[in-house]
Amino acid sequence: MINVAVTGASGRLGFVLSKALSGAEDLHVSSTIDLHGQAPLSAPHFQELTTEALVGVDVLLDVTVAASARKNAAFALEQGCHVVIGTSGLDASDRLSLGDLATRVGRECLIVPNFALGALLLERFAAQAAKYFESVEVIELHHPDKRDAPSGTATNTLQILAEARAEAGLMEPPDATEVESLAGSRGGVGPGGIHVHSVRLRGLVAHEEILFGSPGEQLSLRHDSFDRSSFIAGAFLAVRNVGKRTGLHVGLGDFLDS
Amino acid sequence: MINVAVTGASGRLGFVLSKALSGAEDLHVSSTIDLHGQAPLSAPHFQELTTEALVGVDVLLDVTVAASARKNAAFALEQGCHVVIGTSGLDASDRLSLGDLATRVGRECLIVPNFALGALLLERFAAQAAKYFESVEVIELHHPDKRDAPSGTATNTLQILAEARAEAGLMEPPDATEVESLAGSRGGVGPGGIHVHSVRLRGLVAHEEILFGSPGEQLSLRHDSFDRSSFIAGAFLAVRNVGKRTGLHVGLGDFLDS
Amino acid sequence: MINVAVTGASGRLGFVLSKALSGAEDLHVSSTIDLHGQAPLSAPHFQELTTEALVGVDVLLDVTVAASARKNAAFALEQGCHVVIGTSGLDASDRLSLGDLATRVGRECLIVPNFALGALLLERFAAQAAKYFESVEVIELHHPDKRDAPSGTATNTLQILAEARAEAGLMEPPDATEVESLAGSRGGVGPGGIHVHSVRLRGLVAHEEILFGSPGEQLSLRHDSFDRSSFIAGAFLAVRNVGKRTGLHVGLGDFLDS
């Protein structure tokens, strides 16, 4: 039985995941934590992440935002918990310091930028396809209340594509644009000169498309998250597997096929 | 019988259109003009647009680039021809001066940013749908040898959408973006605050997609030009109808359903 | 103030619409009716559609299935209500008999196969585009719990396309298929020889795509309903406008632009 605490449990994603985890036979949600909102379960609910909230907890699942996640993760690691962070907003220095801490205390800190298995497969396929195409661009589409662009998942995809192309000795994708009559039309330019486009549209949830092009052909890989139920399977995978290693790890890729 | 001269006749589009027009019973391609390249037909071929090249010509079809089109059109109007310009690169001041000239000489100058009938319908539908949706964004995708972004067709689409939304009293589409971690990710911003994204990908030809969003639903309108044969029907429509009016006109919209 | 009764009010769609209608200032949900389930509102709730349930009711909104809708509509018309039926399953003989009844009692029976405004626009555009393309096929995609294929909306789209093509003198779309190695691969064949394909996929809600093709180009029109909130605006339009005419009418098309 794995004892889990959830920070951000009263938010929309936190609510869905808390409910789902609490229904599993091999898991026990022993506390929920959220500054705002109500307790989503009958489990003890705290407004702050305190020592008390982590008594007996094996895994902290944090689904807040980057600013809180950073602090919550550090606190929980020091209390001896393994940590799963379900936000994509942490930067390289966060990763470094959390990784150092996790290694020192002999715990695992697992950052999962996207819990959807389809998103995970999308990145896996992106890595495999990258070297076979002259061109590649990324389009991500979200609801218009999203605050950052491009999305954390798309930023990660760009990195994966750039690395695979570099390894195969590919140069930057061809682009003869001389005049950009509306600045930004060609999108953001990520590592390896790969362009990314962020669409914000009412009615959408979270979507990403990778377009590969070569003479006469196109390969398109697209993932759509229509609602938060798409994150449940990945959250289970993370909570059940975190702690098998120590230090910082990113993504669920190592748990597929296992 | 309509006598037609074609400037840019040795280019890829010019070649396709010259061939097609020369096969019609009611049309006669009486001369072709191109600084570079070979004569596409057995008709007299000129390297420059001269008085001689326009003897007996009713309609000049220009499929060069903006810089030449501007000059060619003015020259032909002064020689008494009606003119069809098949490029989207002319700006407001070009339109003004060509319109003045056309009116003065009692001829028509018809600018056709896109000869594909599907592209024309796309814009017509965009105008009709605009007022029913909270959000709208435009994505245009082309081969990577294209020099301008966004495309002339997309620029035109933005204008159409902005006018329809303004008329219906809609505000700018919602957008909570605070952080654009890669500049340009959110695309170019056109009139009415409508965002546009230009993708450049080897293997593609000319494609445009308009995404409309409201709570719980999305309407997507997409046009794909796979090859230049898609421009033939529209070129016929233009050449056969130009001259029924005088002054400057834009697009083939008035000839649909007629 | 329009008094509304809702049959099927405890179902998923009925619940969403009852809630939404009850929040409008110019409407009053005076009763809800559902054989199964709980009362969605504080309004009087009935398990059967009785005379009592329709006392003082101006409009019956029926969101049950075809078998019940037929009976509920007839009953309500006879009680002097106008009726909005939000199901696509009624056939030609249903329409005939409900239309006769509505005319006789001087009331309106409005059948709305799809409340989403985007779906309505899709059909409008389909009618306009049909005559300009040699080929057209329809793909509709839904969740796998749907019992009928093709969807009522797609069936309606086929009819619209066939009529527009016939009017323009177009023959059946070209199709050289000689061998169908898996029976049904080419889809269902509707009026005018137009093919339709029904996809059933977990995770989807309700989606329809119309593909038009001509030499060198494609025009794609797609509507996605991601959740039931997309039906609210259309339900308001129906309830507020029903009763301005008598007899049977289909769709919300006449209320757009008004």
Next chain:
Amino acid sequence: MINVAVTGASGRLGFVLSKALSGAEDLHVSSTIDLHGQAPLSAPHFQELTTEALVGVDVLLDVTVAASARKNAAFALEQGCHVVIGTSGLDASDRLSLGDLATRVGRECLIVPNFALGALLLERFAAQAAKYFESVEVIELHHPDKRDAPSGTATNTLQILAEARAEAGLMEPPDATEVESLAGSRGGVGPGGIHVHSVRLRGLVAHEEILFGSPGEQLSLRHDSFDRSSFIAGAFLAVRNVGKRTGLHVGLGDFLDS
């Protein structure tokens, strides 16, 4: 230097591939064969595949149709050539007999249902993704002059998906359809109960889409062949690698990443 003969060399695909192969430094197109049409190259051209046409030939590349390919391949194997067959129409008994023959004469017969690398990656990804989704359906779209449905590539995809799902212990995808009001709407049903839909549309070339669905999410993989230039890279891969093994082999998968 590899000496290559091409059967079907005057067809549209044969012409493109013959031209491309003849431009490579490590290849020599020593003869072309086609019953109809003209010699595409200056190489000796034959109307029938005879012993003379295969003198000094290492590899026969056959891009005819199944009925001829079967005979051409057998003849060339007996003459000591390795064979690449670029059609998808051969059935299990053809494969068996060609495999037996190839093994007996110590040569390789390589069947490549689709030369596009993107199509190859599509199938590879399909195999990897299959076990993670409850639902999957295949849509293939082609020009309306195609004679068979579903396409050979789609038939192969169905097989790959069915095997991957069976291996993972998945049952047939969910489908509650009770009424198919237009027969065939739900498409063809392949191995493992996987549905396939064949669209035929003027303007299209060769396209395939695989849709995977799970609660709340969709993964879409799509390949577009816009013109025959997309087949060149794969044809080179096949001609350069055939003969490293003996007997019958299918597809280019083993040559990727090598």
